[in-house]
Structures are given as C-alpha cells and as structure tokens.
Amino acid sequence: MNLPFYIARRYFRSKKKKTFINIISIISMLVVAVGTCALIIVLSVFNGLEDLIRSLYNTFDAELRIVAEKGKTFELTPELLELVRTTEGVEIVTEVAEDNALIRYQDAEKVVKIKGVGPNFLEQGRMQGTLLQGELSLQKGNVPVAILGAGVRNALSVALENEFYVLRIYYPRNVRPGTLDPSKYYVQQNIKPGAVFSIEKQYDDNYVFVPLEFALNLFDYGNRRSSLEIKTTDKVSISRVQRRLKERLPEGFLVQNSDEQHSSLLKAIQIEKLFVYLAFTFILGVASFNIFFSLTMLAIDKKRDIAVLFSMGATTGLVRRIFLYEGAIIAFTGALLGLLLGIVIVLIQEEWGLVGMGMQTSVESAYPVQLMWTDLLFTAISTAFITLLASFHPASLAARTPTAQHI
Numbered sequence: 001m002n003l004p005f006y007i008a009r010r011y012f013r014s015k016k017k018k019t020f021i022n023i024i025s026i027i028s029m030l031v032v033a034v035g036t037c038a039l040i041i042v043l044s045v046f047n048g049l050e051d052l053i054r055s056l057y058n059t060f061d062a063e064l065r066i067v068a069e070k071g072k073t074f075e076l077t078p079e080l081l082e083l084v085r086t087t088e089g090v091e092i093v094t095e096v097a098e099d100n101a102l103i104r105y106q107d108a109e110k111v112v113k114i115k116g117v118g119p120n121f122l123e124q125g126r127m128q129g130t131l132l133q134g135e136l137s138l139q140k141g142n143v144p145v146a147i148l149g150a151g152v153r154n155a156l157s158v159a160l161e162n163e164f165y166v167l168r169i170y171y172p173r174n175v176r177p178g179t180l181d182p183s184k185y186y187v188q189q190n191i192k193p194g195a196v197f198s199i200e201k202q203y204d205d206n207y208v209f210v211p212l213e214f215a216l217n218l219f220d221y222g223n224r225r226s227s228l229e230i231k232t233t234d235k236v237s238i239s240r241v242q243r244r245l246k247e248r249l250p251e252g253f254l255v256q257n258s259d260e261q262h263s264s265l266l267k268a269i270q271i272e273k274l275f276v277y278l279a280f281t282f283i284l285g286v287a288s289f290n291i292f293f294s295l296t297m298l299a300i301d302k303k304r305d306i307a308v309l310f311s312m313g314a315t316t317g318l319v320r321r322i323f324l325y326e327g328a329i330i331a332f333t334g335a336l337l338g339l340l341l342g343i344v345i346v347l348i349q350e351e352w353g354l355v356g357m358g359m360q361t362s363v364e365s366a367y368p369v370q371l372m373w374t375d376l377l378f379t380a381i382s383t384a385f386i387t388l389l390a391s392f393h394p395a396s397l398a399a400r401t402p403t404a405q406h407i
Contacts, residue, residue, distance in 0.1 A: 004321035009329060021297045028290035029334035035287050036338025036379060037345070039280040043375040044346045046273040048368030050266065056200045058258050059126060062094070062229030063238050064245065065256045072099075073224040074253070084228060087244050089236035094118045097215040098226040102170040103208065105156040105193075112152055112208050114169060116215020117229075124231040127197060134160050134195030144211045145194025151205030153196045166190040167208075171218050189218050281382045288390035291327050295394035299323060306398055316399040323398050327391025335383040339376060346371050 066084065068074035076095065085093050097116040102109060119138070127136055132150055139145060146167055148158060159165070170186045191210060198204050216222070232241045238257055245255045259266055299306075306319055346369045349355060353366025 004318055005325045007322050007325075009325075021294055021301055024290060024294040024297070025330050028287070028294055029330050029337075031287040031290055032284065032331055032334030032383065033338035033341065035280060035284045036335045036383060037342040038338075039277070039284070039379055040339060040342030040371075040375060041345055041369075042276055042280065043273060043379075044342075044369040044371055045367055046269060046276065047370035047372050047375070048350075050269050050273075051370050052364060052368045053262070053265065053269070054258065057262055059130065060199050060203055061258050061261050062124070062126070063232050063258065064230040064242055065261055066228040066230070066245065066249070067226070067254050067256065069252050069254050073097075073221065073226055076223055076225045076228075080249075081228075083248055084230070084245065087241065087248060089232050089241035089244065090230055091233045092120055092124055092231040094121045094124065094229040094231075095212055095225050096227045096229055097212060097219055097221050097224075099171070099215075099219050101218065103152070103156070104168040104170070105158050106165055108156040110152060110155050112149075113206050114171075114208055114210055114215055114218065116210050116212045116218075118212045121209075121229075124229070130197040130199050132196045132198050134193075136195055136197075138194075138209065138211045140192075140194060144191055144214045146191045147195045147197055147209040148193055149204035149207045150196055150198040151201065152208055153193075155205070158193050158196075160193055160196070163192075166192050169218060173220075187218055187220070189214065277378070281386075284382060285386050288331070288386045291330055291387065291390040292394060294330070295323055295327055295391055296397065298326065299394050299398035302398070320395040320399040323395035324388075324391050327387050327394070331383055331387035331390075335380065339379070343371065343376075 081093065081095075084090060095118040099114060100111060101114045103112050103114075117138070122136060122138070127147075133153075134147075136147070137145065138147065152158075156167075158167070167190065169189050169191065171189075172186050173184065191214060197209075210218075230241070230245075232238055242255050242257055249255065309319060349367065349369045350371075356366050357364060
C-alpha cells in the first residue's frame with residue numbers, strides 16, 4: 001500500500017467532520033473542474049472554426065495552386081504547361097487569369113474579382129452543390145456566360161431570365177500620360193449572366209467566373225496567367241504531388257496547398273487559440289491559489305498528526321509526499337471531472353448543435369466544435385504543472401514541522 005497516498009486520501013475524504021479546510025478543498029476542486037471544462041470547450045470551438053474555414057475554402061480553392069513568387073502573373077509557355085501536366089499525380093490543370101474590374105448591370109455597378117478559368121475548371125467538381133440559380137456552365141452554345149456570386153447578383157439586382165440586359169465589365173488600360181480620349185483609359189466587354197453560386201459571403205460578394213478567353217481579352221494578358229489550379233488523382237497524396245512539382249518547376253514559382261493559400265487567416269486562428277489556451281491556463285493558475293491555501297491550512301491543522309508520524313520514524317520526504325498527493329487528489333479530481341464534463345458538452349454540441357451562432361446569415365446554424373486529443377493532453381499537462389507548483393510550498397512547510405512541540 002502507498003502510505004502517503006492512503007493518508008492523503010483519508011484527509012480529503014474525512015467523514016468524521018467537515019471542517020472549513022474540507023470545504024475549501026472541495027471548492028478548489030470545483031474551480032479546477034470548471035476551468036478545465038471551459039478550456040476544453042473553447043479550444044474545441046476554435047478547432048471547429050478552423051475546420052469549418054478549411055471546408056469552405058476547399059470548396060472554392062484548388063487542391064494545389066501554382067503562382068509566381070513575385071508579381072501577380074507569370075508567362076505560361078507550352079513547355080511549362082506540359083511539365084505540370086506530366087507530373088505524376090496530376091489529373092487536371094486549369095489555367096486561371098484573375099484581376100479586379102468594374103461590373104455594371106443596368107444602373108448598378110460594383111468592383112469585383114473577375115476570375116477567368118479554362119474549360120476544364122468545372123471538371124474539378126469544386127462548384128458542385130453551390131448552384132443557386134441557372135445552369136452551371138461557362139458557355140451556352142458558343143456564347144460565353146458568367147457565373148455570379150449570390151452577393152454580386154443581389155448588389156446588381158441581376159435577373160437571369162431577362163435576356164435584354166448584359167453585364168458590362170470595365171478594366172483599366174495602361175495608357176500614356178496626356179491621352180485625351182476617355183475611352184482609351186479602359187477596356188469594356190459584355191457578357192450574359194448564366195448562373196448564381198453561393199459558397200461563403202466573402203466569395204459570394206466578390207467573385208464572378210468567366211471563360212478564360214474572355215478574361216484574357218479583357219485583361220490583355222496574352223500568354224500570362226495568374227495561376228495554375230491543379231486537381232490530383234484520388235490515390236496520390238496531395239503533399240507528395242506538391243513535393244514533386246516543387247522539385248520539377250524552375251525557380252520563381254510557388255506551389256501552394258489549400259492551407260498555404262490562406263496561411264495568414266489560419267495562422268491568426270491558431271495564434272488566437274494559443275492566447276486563449278494561455279489565458280485559461282492563467283485562470284487555472286489563479287484557481288490553484290485555493291489549493292495552496294487549503295493545503296497550507298491543512299498542514300497547520302495536522303501538525304499533531306505529522307509529529308506523530310515523525311516520532312514513528314517517518315521521513316521528511318514521506319510527509320512531503322502526503323501533501324503533494326493531497327494537492328494532486330484535489331487538482332486531478334477536479335481536472336478529471338472538468339475533462340469529462342467538457343467532452344460531454346462538446347459531443348452534445350457536435351451532435352445536436354444546442355448553442356446557435358445567433359445570425360441568420362451565418363454559414364452554420366450552430367457553433368462548430370471538434371475534439372482533439374492534443375488539447376486534452378496539454379490541458380492535463382498544464383493542470384499537473386500548476387498542481388505541483390501550488391502544492392510544493394505547503395508540502396515543504398509540513399515537512400519542517402517540529403516534532404517535540406506537537407506530541
């Protein structure tokens with residue numbers, strides 16, 4: 001039998017009398033439980049938001065994207081395109097020309113991102129399930145059509161069924177200073193609206209998809225492209241294809257996966273999660289003061305018991321371990337209760353979504369959550385470390401109790 005642990009457990013579960021020290025110990029345990037539960041829930045919410053953002057971006061963004069390391073466009077040669085297409089694991093390569101432009105419909109106007117995509121763009125399947133109205137196509141017969149975000153449609157009051165009005169798109173030209181003709185300052189092209197998609201507000205309010213040739217003529221890009229978007233084969237990992245492309249491509253190109261395409265946003269979420277973890281760990285540290293005071297009072301209250309143990313041959317190490325075990329029982333009981341309660345609440349939220357976002361326009365009706373074992377591990381480590389710090393001084397104080405005065 002582990003004698004220090006047995007004595008510590010008897011102190012914690014004393015049934016003869018419920019002293020003020022026992023009450024403080026129970027309160028300490030409950031505070032640790034509440035703090036641990038809150039930490040698990042908040043970290044799970046951040047995990048859920050990060051996973052939701054990834055799922056939204058994966059709907060819109062390519063599995064891999066090749067862009068210029070410097071500048072917004074690069075020269076696309078047949079050799080470069082063939083090199084990418086013949087890379088093992090690459091299934092579809094879509095050429096993209098993207099830039100900002102002014103779009104008008106009747107008397108309404110809006111600055112949007114015009115994204116010209118090759119004819120195989122829809123074959124990647126990323127727009128499936130996003131269609132709100134119309135037909136998911138970039139051409140009707142031989143006539144090019146545009147696919148509008150729902151926010152763009154609403155801002156311009158576009159009516160797809162009205163065949164008499166077209167979208168007028170204006171793009172600025174690079175002209176020499178002193179040009180007097182206003183029409184020389186911009187390029188105008190017309191295109192009919194053909195469909196409306198909805199993914200997420202950021203995309204719905206800003207993007208218009210058009211055929212690649214239409215965009216190249218509008219931007220006067222010639223052989224330049226904004227990016228190459230790649231769909232990989234199903235049986236090959238994306239990271240492996242990314243590594244192969246990096247090895248084969250010449251200098252001056254970046255090969256980005258979906259996370260790297262939005263690295264700043266994902267890093268911001270991870271930094272927020274880190275600071276929330278530190279803040280709640282600090283709260284647990286403050287809560288550990290209750291453990292510190294309860295153990296200090298217990299050491300004072302049990303001086304006679306400690307003196308008896310010393311007289312029976314107990315060492316200072318044994319007495320110190322009794323109070324360290326006492327602090328561990330308080331903290332770990334609270335932490336275990338908090339972990340279990342936090343896990344149950346997160347699983348309930350994940351299954352039934354009891355807590356809503358509170359916004360009609362939100363992507364999800366309820367707060368997304370996701371449990372990660374690393375969160376549970378780091379929470380347990382933090383609790384153990386804080387407990388050790390809070391229990392060490394009272395345990396040392398008890399070990400220094402003079403024997404002769406208390407027998």
